Amino acid sequence: MVELFTVGETIRDTKAPGGPIQEQWEARRFGAKLINPANRRKLSVIIVGTGLAGASAAATLGEAGYQVKSFCYQDSPRRAHSIAAQGGINAAKDYRNDGDSIRRLFYDTVKGGDYRSRESNVYRLAEVSSAIIDQCVAQGVPFARDYGGLLDTRSFGGVQVSRTFYARGQTGQQLLLGAYQALERQVAAGTVEVHTRHEMLDLIVIDGKARGIVVRDMVTGALETHVADAVVLASGGYSNVYHLSTNAVGCNTTATWRAHRKGALFANPCFTQIHPTCIPVSGEHQSKLTLMSESLRNDGRIWVPKEAGDGRDPREIPDGDRDYYLERQYPAFGNLVPRDVASRAAKNQCDAGRGVGPGGRGVYLDFADATARLGRAAIEEKYGNLFDMYHKITDEDPYQVPMRIYPAVHYTMGGLWVDYDLESSIPGLFVVGEANFSDHGANRLGASALMQGLADGYFILPNTINDYFVKNPSTEAIDASHPEAVKAVDAVRARINTFLTINGARSVDSFHKELGAIVWEYCGMERNAEGLQHALGLIGALRDEFWTNVKVTGANEELNQTLERAGRVADFFELAELMCIDAFHRLESCGSHFRTESQTDDGEALRVDDDFAYVAAWEFTGDNSPPKLRKESLEYHNVKLTQRSYK
Amino acid sequence: MNVTLRIWRQHDRHAAGRMVSYGVESISPDMSFLEMLDVLNEQLTAAGDDPVAFDNDCREGICGMCSLVINGIAHGPEELTASCQLYMRHFTDGDTIDIEPWRSPSFPILRDLIVDRSAFDRIIQAGGYISAPTGAAPDAAAMLVPKKDADRAFDAATCIGCGACVAACPNGSAMLFTGAKATHLGALPQGQLERNSRALAMVNQHDAEGFGGCTEIGECTAVCPVGIPLDMISRLNGDVLSALRDNTT
Numbered sequence A: 001m002v003e004l005f006t007v008g009e010t011i012r013d014t015k016a017p018g019g020p021i022q023e024q025w026e027a028r029r030f031g032a033k034l035i036n037p038a039n040r041r042k043l044s045v046i047i048v049g050t051g052l053a054g055a056s057a058a059a060t061l062g063e064a065g066y067q068v069k070s071f072c073y074q075d076s077p078r079r080a081h082s083i084a085a086q087g088g089i090n091a092a093k094d095y096r097n098d099g100d101s102i103r104r105l106f107y108d109t110v111k112g113g114d115y116r117s118r119e120s121n122v123y124r125l126a127e128v129s130s131a132i133i134d135q136c137v138a139q140g141v142p143f144a145r146d147y148g149g150l151l152d153t154r155s156f157g158g159v160q161v162s163r164t165f166y167a168r169g170q171t172g173q174q175l176l177l178g179a180y181q182a183l184e185r186q187v188a189a190g191t192v193e194v195h196t197r198h199e200m201l202d203l204i205v206i207d208g209k210a211r212g213i214v215v216r217d218m219v220t221g222a223l224e225t226h227v228a229d230a231v232v233l234a235s236g237g238y239s240n241v242y243h244l245s246t247n248a249v250g251c252n253t254t255a256t257w258r259a260h261r262k263g264a265l266f267a268n269p270c271f272t273q274i275h276p277t278c279i280p281v282s283g284e285h286q287s288k289l290t291l292m293s294e295s296l297r298n299d300g301r302i303w304v305p306k307e308a309g310d311g312r313d314p315r316e317i318p319d320g321d322r323d324y325y326l327e328r329q330y331p332a333f334g335n336l337v338p339r340d341v342a343s344r345a346a347k348n349q350c351d352a353g354r355g356v357g358p359g360g361r362g363v364y365l366d367f368a369d370a371t372a373r374l375g376r377a378a379i380e381e382k383y384g385n386l387f388d389m390y391h392k393i394t395d396e397d398p399y400q401v402p403m404r405i406y407p408a409v410h411y412t413m414g415g416l417w418v419d420y421d422l423e424s425s426i427p428g429l430f431v432v433g434e435a436n437f438s439d440h441g442a443n444r445l446g447a448s449a450l451m452q453g454l455a456d457g458y459f460i461l462p463n464t465i466n467d468y469f470v471k472n473p474s475t476e477a478i479d480a481s482h483p484e485a486v487k488a489v490d491a492v493r494a495r496i497n498t499f500l501t502i503n504g505a506r507s508v509d510s511f512h513k514e515l516g517a518i519v520w521e522y523c524g525m526e527r528n529a530e531g532l533q534h535a536l537g538l539i540g541a542l543r544d545e546f547w548t549n550v551k552v553t554g555a556n557e558e559l560n561q562t563l564e565r566a567g568r569v570a571d572f573f574e575l576a577e578l579m580c581i582d583a584f585h586r587l588e589s590c591g592s593h594f595r596t597e598s599q600t601d602d603g604e605a606l607r608v609d610d611d612f613a614y615v616a617a618w619e620f621t622g623d624n625s626p627p628k629l630r631k632e633s634l635e636y637h638n639v640k641l642t643q644r645s646y647k
Numbered sequence B: 001m002n003v004t005l006r007i008w009r010q011h012d013r014h015a016a017g018r019m020v021s022y023g024v025e026s027i028s029p030d031m032s033f034l035e036m037l038d039v040l041n042e043q044l045t046a047a048g049d050d051p052v053a054f055d056n057d058c059r060e061g062i063c064g065m066c067s068l069v070i071n072g073i074a075h076g077p078e079e080l081t082a083s084c085q086l087y088m089r090h091f092t093d094g095d096t097i098d099i100e101p102w103r104s105p106s107f108p109i110l111r112d113l114i115v116d117r118s119a120f121d122r123i124i125q126a127g128g129y130i131s132a133p134t135g136a137a138p139d140a141a142a143m144l145v146p147k148k149d150a151d152r153a154f155d156a157a158t159c160i161g162c163g164a165c166v167a168a169c170p171n172g173s174a175m176l177f178t179g180a181k182a183t184h185l186g187a188l189p190q191g192q193l194e195r196n197s198r199a200l201a202m203v204n205q206h207d208a209e210g211f212g213g214c215t216e217i218g219e220c221t222a223v224c225p226v227g228i229p230l231d232m233i234s235r236l237n238g239d240v241l242s243a244l245r246d247n248t249t
């Protein structure tokens, strides 16, 4: 067999300053070179993405006086996928006096990530978390308040403190509108230029530094070159490699994947989070999945019929014939076990034939007991909007019949590798938000993605990018005529022409669906060597078919949504292969990554710290050439590694 | 179920458009309206025709991207529902369904069912924010906000910026959208300082974009997928009047 990958040099310098962890960020900020306001005006930054990470970075860098160019594929920056986040955002405010602290948030996040994240980054995230809430409140984000007028919080995602700030079930929407409005304020001030309906299709690297991007105007098809002194990617996660996920249908990996091909390391691509409570697939036509907030597990009880194939109406199945499997297997945590554990347990029940609903891919989430205990009004008050959403989608009334839920892909912890400054392995290319791999290790805790996106954009990047500018003055004025820029545009144009001239027999979507099904089956909730190798064969064959048999109608010089999707799916193919290789090489179970070969006697995940306590950062070495593994070893000086147990 | 669709086809901003009929068969009532359009597009692609272009992203009613006039109603027949949250079970086998883009001179059609709503962004640029540069914020607990004000601000802030209100308004007014933003920020203590000037600046931009005046017809709130109420426009008008008064004294 050909080698799947090779091993390269270890990554030694993450730029994290040494010293006590609680002094590192202060030290880094002090050490970073400053730029006076008059000189900032001469420096330009490209920011791809207007979600929480990109919009907050663009607004803040604009306020600081840099010339910012911001890009998104939607028709307005306000529509970035961050808008859909429901549950809340964590911060170590300790307004509840319940023992929360920076240290505890740090500890929970490292442990929740199953000890596969970088200590220094996570500590800093916890440190700046408080300032995020201050910033958002000042902008007018209408967080939930109690009757005394104080900010309300709730506890979320299996932690023991109440540190999650929220705005009903629409926290992401409210936070994003805050950042979007700050961004538009800078547009009016003339510091930020926003290019909507523009898709980044390549990165321009000159003399080893990121100096620009190639974008396609999605209305006219024109290919444009934009150059700057630095480039920031805030383009979100790659859940849609699975085709079905809770992400917006346009979410893609193109920006990050193109940068990877230009030299940026891609870290831990196999760490993908599957959320346990989503509305199940209803048929072949399914185009996306909808999340039902995690909070439902506080009152709902999860069960399946004991007897496989029991087709009775769930209300007619007596308690004795039901298996409340989480309560049975995990008496200490019951229905509140972490996401990865709950998801896998549901899969196991369905694999054993006890699943319910279409195709047997579903389990019940039942509120009958909670309704009897608390009354319907209390349930309505807490979960009304979720119940309504469920009702709208499924046409079933969850006040009457138990909800049916099934796990779905939700978030990607993997992403472009960044150092402590959020700079990728290409100098001058910074990566923020879900697009980077940074803070969540092998498993993200609820309400921490919004925190990370805003931490990166409001507070971290604006304090590190200046250091890059001072140390890397752009000596050469560059424009679209630079040979590297011309080369990049030509390559993009050639690729588009290829899509348009294949003129095969299958639609882009049919390929995306088939690819998604393969990745979901073999690189989803459970993985093993045999399955992953099999998947690599299937993906390779499908990819070859794609490049000879896809049908992309229309032309480039027009608004062409099929062409847009073709480019995204082509990149998903390549990423899917890297995900499988990463999953194959990591012969341990950790967080979201469950290898059937690595489990304890009672079927729980078995981490192998001696062999795998590292970040797997992959280097692109060319088409049809195996990727190179670059390890960043993870050292823990402030937390003790333990096996997670929820029994 | 089988349905006949009559869809507005227009190649680009400058081309003439027309309604074109298509048949779609074997539709499941559990499909969303957009999934039904996906099926049509697969069909068109297989036949070598151009698929119908339509805006969408989150497909769960929150991003504000989807924007279809269905049988003459912005976002279709169901109340409090964005186009993407509409399901085929609300239609009947054999139905003929008309699908058109938002119609407004301020929202030029870019292709088929896709329009340019950048005017909304420019209204926000004009003043739809609280000036709070990063880093200058006091502790979040330093300011108490009465729950009823926070709730009112939240209700206004749920506007998804879809533009259905404009599409539904016989005057082509965007006052519901603008009023929702003025109410969101104006209901909060943080938003008081710029309250009147914000309202005035947004309304001036609203008019400059060519949106029509509001005569309180109420079609906007009837189609609004999140139920922004009409009184948010009154709130906006009040702030604008105060601003004009401030400017003259």
Ligand SMILES: Cc1cc2nc3c(=O)[nH]c(=O)nc-3n(C[C@H](O)[C@H](O)[C@H](O)COP(=O)(O)OP(=O)(O)OC[C@H]3O[C@@H](n4cnc5c(N)ncnc54)[C@H](O)[C@@H]3O)c2cc1C
Pocket (backbone or CB within 6 Å): A048, A049, A050, A051, A052, A053, A054, A071, A072, A073, A074, A077, A079, A080, A081, A082, A083, A084, A085, A086, A087, A088, A089, A171, A172, A198, A199, A200, A201, A234, A235, A236, A237, A246, A247, A248, A251, A252, A254, A255, A291, A410, A411, A432, A433, A434, A435, A446, A447, A448, A449, A450, A451, A453
């Ligand atoms: C349903 C749902 C609920 C969630 N709930 C929570 C929650 O309660 N709490 C929490 O902490 N997290 C939650 N998350 C996760 C969280 O919402 C995301 O991780 C986070 O919002 C990502 O933000 P981002 O800024 O990194 O990227 P995104 O918001 O995804 O933005 C990406 C941006 O990049 C642009 N873009 C992408 N590719 C290109 C390209 N090639 N060219 C140009 N532009 C491009 C897009 O236009 C967009 O502007 C949830 C996620 C989902 C799916």
Ligand code: SF4
Pocket (backbone or CB within 6 Å): B158, B159, B160, B161, B162, B163, B164, B165, B166, B176, B177, B180, B220, B223, B224, B225, B226, B227, B228
């Ligand atoms: S007010 Fe309602 S209809 Fe108008 S843009 Fe906002 S959400 Fe859409």
Ligand code: FES
Pocket (backbone or CB within 6 Å): B055, B056, B057, B058, B059, B060, B061, B062, B063, B064, B065, B066, B082, B083, B084, B085, B160
């Ligand atoms: S697609 Fe996002 S609101 Fe309809």
